Amino acid sequence: MIQNFILMNGYGIFVWAAFAITFITCFILYYKTLKTLKKHEKDFADELNKLSSDQRTIVLEKSKIATKVLASYNKSI
Amino acid sequence: MFDVLNPSKIFTWIEKLIKFINSIFFILLLVALTFALIVSPPDYLxxxxxxxxxxxxxxxxxxxxxxxxxxxxSVLIFIFKMKNLILIAKSIAPIGLVFTCLSIITGSIWGKPTWGTWWAWDARIVSMVVLGIFYILFILSNKFIEPESKATKISCIIAIFGFINIPIIKYSVEWWNTLHQPASIKIDGTSSIHSSMLMPLVFMLLVFLLYCALIFLMKYKTEIIRIKKKNLKRI
Amino acid sequence: MLTKKVKKRVSFLTIFLALTVLGVFSILKTLDRNLLYFKSPSDVKADQNISYTKKLRIGGMVKKDSLKIDSEDIEFVITDYKNEIFVSFKGTVPNLFLEGKGVVAEGILNDKGFFIADRILAKHDENYMPPELKDIIKDVK
Known part of the structure; x- marks a missing residue:
């Protein structure tokens, strides 16, 4: 039963290769996307911290997105 | 900035959706894999x-x-100059390229045991490779052409021109003699796949679509943050 | 919403698309013969200046009860239900090469009815079903 599941009557190597390639590729794409997202969040937070504290307060008050990005960045560090 | 809808609302929705997909994805993946690899029967041939x-x-x-x-x-961008939509197109492109490549690679792996060859100069296969080239052109033109407004224009023209290839791919198996078999699931909804094999196919499609949605949302979020950062001083 | 500029762009796009579709279509039309992955036995019969030295591919169905396998020597008839070609081949064939199923043979045409293949590819159809079901269909027939 288990042997048959792995060998698949001789087609196992093809089936498993196809599935493995697909999942590895999908995982790499996911990982890369996540990394760029985190990097941009960090850049954004850095840029925000460069502003004077008055400006920063104004930005955070006016833009909800800025607040959220900053919060999610602070959570990740 | 985003004249279609309130941007901060969109942003909230994106975050919610990402969380939702993350919570159900692995369960669905496991179910789909069980169906595809264990429950579904082998083919008679x-x-x-x-x-x-x-x-x-x-x-x-x-x-x-x-x-x-x-x-x-691209048509919308070109006609109505809704430039912000390019962010959506740019977020979709990498997904499309990856899956086009996967389709060619898995097709090759499938071709070896069934047809007896990894590769054939067959109309369906070649037109699929052409699709991959159009994706690469689209992505590269968005990445390397300066300024951004020019990149948008050129990539839109590439996408509109490349669209002609889509019906060619779809009908290549009917117009010419190909090694590739004709479509099993027709546009009118009829299918020549037995229901016990159609079910895992639909499940896998669902999982793939969820994965695509996840990647798209993450890319889109990245693009929004990038634009926000650019306009930070103007807020 | 539909200002003059938008209308202009719509008409430009329509003309652009119409012209490119026409262009691509005519290119495909002239290439038509070369885009075929294989010729059918009827194509071979109709073609007056077919090459007897160049490699070509012939495809169709393996005629029922025509397949003779003698270890490595394989002989069969390719048919498209109108015309037939006798094929001779030495070597191994894919698992899916069976009587009544699709096949593509690569090799050299000896004369219009005899083909010497050096490679055999199997072509399967778009039907997928479990083996038990196939037996039931056979029994009904």
């Missing part, structure tokens, strides 16, 4: 190699559908 179909077919569909979306968005 192809045996167990038919299981490659469960990733090959959804990959191809996603490759075609993504390009269609990009082409439609």
């Amino acid at each position: 192809q045996g167990d190699s038919v299981r490659i179909m469960y990733i090959h077919v959804p990959s191809s569909w996603i490759g075609l559908a993504s390009f269609t979306c990009i082409a439609l968005i």
